[in-house]
Amino acid sequence: MNPNLVFSPSPYSQYMRETKVKLENGIELHIEVGGNPEHPCILLIMGLGGQLILWPDFFCKSLIDQGFYVIRFDNRDIGLSSKISDSPRHTKHLLNMMARFSVGLKNQGAAYTLEDMADDVALLLDQLEIANCHLIGASMGGMIAQIVAAKYPEKVNKLGLLFTSNNQPLLPAPGIKQLKMMLSKHPLQEDEIIRQNVLLYQAIGSPNYVNVEEVRLFARKAYLRSYHPNGVLQQLLAILCTGSLKHWNQQIQQETLVIHGECDRLLPPKHGRVVAKAIKSAKFELIAGMGHDIPPHFIPQLSGLFAHHFKP
Template sequence: MATTTVNGLELCYQRHGDPRDPCVLLVMGLGMQLIAWPDDFVEGLVEQGLQVVRFDNRDSGLSDKIEAGGQPSVVWAYVKSKLGLRVRSAYTLDDMADDALGLLSALDIGHAHVIGASMGGMIAQLMAARAPQRVLSLVSIMSSSSRRGLPGPTRAARQALMRRPKAGASRAELIDHMAATVRLLGSPAYPVPEKLLQQRIAAALDRGNCPQGVARQMMAIAASGSREALLPTITCPTLVIHGAQDILIPVECGIDTAALIPGAQLRVIEGMGHNLPPQLIERLLALIDAHVHGKMAAQLQPRQFA
């Protein structure tokens, strides 16, 4: 683990592989830490001849927390966003995209392939649209354009996100509470083995649990609005991956994202929900390998850092 200062914040990151190899930047989703990218996924990318950088977004893991943002009312923000009303937040997804680009600059990486999951996919989309000279290719996993009119989370998924553990819950009760949410949102055809699920949740809880940070990130999503107008400006090779059984960000959102980005390839995986189950890691790596090392990416000329 290492830290560096970006936009006045200390961001925690890990760098894997040979720094001389092309870089892949991994951007994780809502409330998730860099360890949410499975180690075998990271190792698989390194085996493909890539260096990998993964990091904790602001307000998560070991990166700085925006405590001045307080504890926002997520329920009220959700209602306002559905009504098309302005939502105020301590920061936006554009700020988080600036963090990711700033991290690349701090590590002296001029350009990178960018892979984002869920909220991380939204951040990655902004990076590709706003800094085309920095993004060699884009992979948007289980994400959305946030265009109005797209289906949202199912009622069960919304309730799971809003449900809070009881006051004074023990560590074991917190793990059980979080595990129930992960099971609900996960891939019905590819359940994560219970022992592994418990281990991952315990590791995340012990490393950097920050419920207020999750709420502030949710506010950032609500305040940032749609990327419908930006996505058609993306010029880099783009791959959109989405689970057919995603109840948090339904598959229609992935289909819409791919339709808005010129030339984007769409891969819908049956039985996949809103997670990266171990049974699908090899398949995801194969899709990314073909994308990053495929004909389109191979034709790209090295770009000057700006």
């Protein structure tokens, strides 16, 4: 770990410390770290519009307790990391872009791509002076993790992917209704955001494990920490303008574990199965009853699967 970085206690976790890291490409990422820096490192990459606090504290602590040094961060355009100044372009053509994306046709017009976000991860590891680590990527974060593992193989020991996709053509379409709940064309007030988050988790979360009061509390915390709806649109455009990751999958040599929820209504389980099939020797685990979220009920199982995968 870079000895020149100054950390302070995280206001969101008693187990984590926070700082900001300026990358060589000019992007500044807000990060949190927890555990013993002498232990093997796990870098967590969150999905579309998700701030680092979307990685549950209990999940991070469970990995720390199993002997890992854990890092989570806000992707560019989200949370306390750098915001891209341009307003999202082509948003009125989103449905057309999604249709083209689903059949493998190229889209253009994004301010950046998932490849650029993967470069952020590689540059972050450089700035932290971490030679290599394990990766866990969730949803869009899993897409970024696939690119990092393929493009920067020396930086990634083993790969863990959680309810993600490789976006190859003709996969079951992401739930449009659910996706719309993640997007807003104009700023919303706090009570609207909270109500929207409850509806979203009821639509994509693990059916028997959505605690509405906890969702409300988390939504308020995330809103007060950072509210930047343009960033969600920018990241969605990045996905749509990156397209299929299958060519990256074919370059991945690291041992890979793909985990997917049986009840995922945003990215149906076939997405995870296709990723596992496309990556050499990848293992696939389907979690009964889990949706597109990480509720407390599943954390011991998930952290145990990943910890077992990452240990020698």
